[in-house]
Amino acid sequence: MLRFAPILVLSYASTLVCTAEAFTPTADQKACAAVPANANVVAACTRIIEAPDSSNLDRAVSYTFRADAARADGNTAAAIADYSQALALMSTLVPALSGRGIAYRNAQNYDLSLRDFDQAIAIQPNNAELYNSRGITYRAKNDSSQAMADFNQAIKLDPDSAAAFNSRGNVYADLKQPDRAIADFTQAIKLDRSFANAYFNRGTVENDDKNQLDKAIADFSLAIKLDPSMTDAYVSRAMVYGRQNNNRAAMADLNTAIGRAPDLQRAYFYRGALYLNAGDNGKAIADLTRAVQLDPKDARALYARGLAKRRNGDATGGDADMAAAKALDPDVEKRL
Numbered sequence: 401m402l403r404f405a406p407i408l409v410l411s412y413a414s415t416l417v418c419t420a421e422a423f424t425p426t427a428d429q430k431a432c433a434a435v436p437a438n439a440n441v442v443a444a445c446t447r448i449i450e451a452p453d454s455s456n457l458d459r460a461v462s463y464t465f466r467a468d469a470a471r472a473d474g475n476t477a478a479a480i481a482d483y484s485q486a487l488a489l490m491s492t493l494v495p496a497l498s499g500r501g502i503a504y505r506n507a508q509n510y511d512l513s514l515r516d517f518d519q520a521i522a523i524q525p526n527n528a529e530l531y532n533s534r535g536i537t538y539r540a541k542n543d544s545s546q547a548m549a550d551f552n553q554a555i556k557l558d559p560d561s562a563a564a565f566n567s568r569g570n571v572y573a574d575l576k577q578p579d580r581a582i583a584d585f586t587q588a589i590k591l592d593r594s595f596a597n598a599y600f601n602r603g604t605v606e607n608d609d610k611n612q613l614d615k616a617i618a619d620f621s622l623a624i625k626l627d628p629s630m631t632d633a634y635v636s637r638a639m640v641y642g643r644q645n646n647n648r649a650a651m652a653d654l655n656t657a658i659g660r661a662p663d664l665q666r667a668y669f670y671r672g673a674l675y676l677n678a679g680d681n682g683k684a685i686a687d688l689t690r691a692v693q694l695d696p697k698d699a700r701a702l703y704a705r706g707l708a709k710r711r712n713g714d715a716t717g718g719d720a721d722m723a724a725a726k727a728l729d730p731d732v733e734k735r736l
Contacts, residue, residue, distance in 0.1 A: 437469030460490040471503050479503040494520045510541040528558035547571050562592035573605050581605045596627035616640050631661040665694035669701045681712035699729035
């Protein structure tokens, strides 16, 4: 799959008369534009960037694709640097603005993220994907009102956007409007039956209703089937199994999640809680200690470890953990 020609044509449109049929990419352009990005993609993009006869447009697009590869690899700083290089060469290159907006959001620099999306939307005011992306940043900034406005606009511009319905469903969930949230997630699924994240999000809302636990398990299971790498779905399904007192199934899911994502903090917390409830205090302490190491401000993990220590004969250590937990969250006992 290639991305190069559409962006080149779009970018040229403001300055040149150009059609898709007139564009024939070189071998390096084809390699640079390939998805998913890998080392060969990065190497091809770098060759274009460094070639003395490359045009500013060639370099700008290649910087953008190289930045996409860095962002996908979790290298946010490198991604921002390359997007910025692209925009220094071509300030109106919308894919670079959008990509940098996402990268800034990943770095929790929400104001700069919004600035980039604002500029991109000013250039392409009918681009539903841009409104959806900006709305995600507003949601990350806890601005539900602006996020909702952007998701509504995205849906207005593209009523078949599964991503926009999924995004709006998340805001309804944030606002404690489960029926509307589930309706939007369901619409996202109707539009895209392979949308694993929409199944996961619908399951998360269903998990809050004791009468919909079987539906939640079904949705988490579908999410896992569609995307076996979705470790959060294993943890969430384990939580539902735990509520149904199916501890064996819950433990199996948590073991799978930890095996696939050894730094998944909440998986250690919930497995530690299962061990604690089963009376295996040693294993509970080990898992809860790992949860605390991964998130020292998790009051629930600290408090649960304190309980495990006390039950294991370490009253002094247990009291210290429980006191530290209450200092972080005075109501921690109610949240366990």
